[in-house]
Amino acid sequence: MTTVEPTGKVALITGASRGIGYGVAEALVARGDRVCITGRNEDALKEAVEQLGADRAIYVAGKAHDEAHQALAVERVMEAFGRVDHLVNNAGTNPVFGPVADLDLNVARKVFETNVISALGFAQKTWHAWQKDNGGTIVNIASVAGVAPSPFIAAYGVSKAALINLTQQLAHEFAPKVRVNSISPAVVKTKFAQALYEGREEEAAASYPLGRLGVPSDIGGATAFLTSEQSAWVTGQNLVVDGGIFLNAGVG
Numbered sequence: 001m002t003t004v005e006p007t008g009k010v011a012l013i014t015g016a017s018r019g020i021g022y023g024v025a026e027a028l029v030a031r032g033d034r035v036c037i038t039g040r041n042e043d044a045l046k047e048a049v050e051q052l053g054a055d056r057a058i059y060v061a062g063k064a065h066d067e068a069h070q071a072l073a074v075e076r077v078m079e080a081f082g083r084v085d086h087l088v089n090n091a092g093t094n095p096v097f098g099p100v101a102d103l104d105l106n107v108a109r110k111v112f113e114t115n116v117i118s119a120l121g122f123a124q125k126t127w128h129a130w131q132k133d134n135g136g137t138i139v140n141i142a143s144v145a146g147v148a149p150s151p152f153i154a155a156y157g158v159s160k161a162a163l164i165n166l167t168q169q170l171a172h173e174f175a176p177k178v179r180v181n182s183i184s185p186a187v188v189k190t191k192f193a194q195a196l197y198e199g200r201e202e203e204a205a206a207s208y209p210l211g212r213l214g215v216p217s218d219i220g221g222a223t224a225f226l227t228s229e230q231s232a233w234v235t236g237q238n239l240v241v242d243g244g245i246f247l248n249a250g251v252g
């Protein structure tokens with residue numbers, strides 16, 4: 001049970017039983033929002049809801065790219081809370097690491113489906129709920145790999161670049177009712193990114209001007225800003241949250 005004063009606002013967050021999505025859910029619940037988290041693993045979702053507080057959180061299990069799941073999730077949020085204010089498209093995948101010349105196109109399709117089509121579908125379904133009710137905000141969790149190319153993760157990088165462009169498209173079309181922004185993190189300590197720093201975290205952290213890798217609450221804080229009135233005149237932007245690592249691009 002939480003004692004925070006409720007904001008009356010409701011957020012739908014995809015892929016949020018762990019990692020960055022969970023960090024976002026924690027940040028929004030901590031300020032008094034109610035949340036609906038989605039993901040594929042029902043046990044993990046149940047546990048996450050218990051930790052967030054059953055008075056503040058619900059879950060809907062399913063695959064983010066499945067249209068029926070998208071519709072159901074929005075429907076459940078409306079049933080449970082009577083409104084939706086924020087959509088955070090966080091679910092994402094990167095199953096391959098290797099040269100673009102050998103990239104399996106079926107894998108590339110799957111990456112696009114999860115990283116781009118899911119966000120597009122959830123935005124559509126939420127938009128239709130907004131038409132009957134209030135406006136709101138969308139935050140798409142992109143990546144620094146969508147801003148500058150990273151070798152050996154072409155499908156992922158291109159999908160995140162598409163997500164950043166989708167953010168701008170939606171920001172245009174959904175204004176003035178809905179503000180749409182993206183966040184592009186560098187390496188954040190989650191299961192997804194573990195292979196990038198495991199056994200060499202100190203060395204990896206040293207290349208960041210702020211001296212450490214990201215943690216989910218860093219992205220939670222940025223999302224809290226972009227879903228608050230403090231960012232009321234911000235739309236169509238991609239907020240790079242990277243411990244300053246991009247500053248090093250100009251060095252050497």
Ligand SMILES: NC(=O)c1ccc[n+]([C@@H]2O[C@H](COP(=O)([O-])OP(=O)(O)OC[C@H]3O[C@@H](n4cnc5c(N)ncnc54)[C@H](O)[C@@H]3O)[C@@H](O)[C@H]2O)c1
Nearest residue numbers: 015019020063064090091092143185187188190191192193
């Ligand atoms: N961790 C990083 O360094 C980093 C950096 C930049 C961007 N990101 C992005 O942040 C987002 C979250 O990543 P994370 O690091 O927390 O990873 P994670 O693996 O810890 O969490 C990803 C979540 O998305 C869910 N998910 C994946 N595919 C799904 C699907 N088809 N349907 C429903 N849920 C699905 C997973 O089950 C999991 O709950 C992703 O979009 C990722 O691309 C992560």
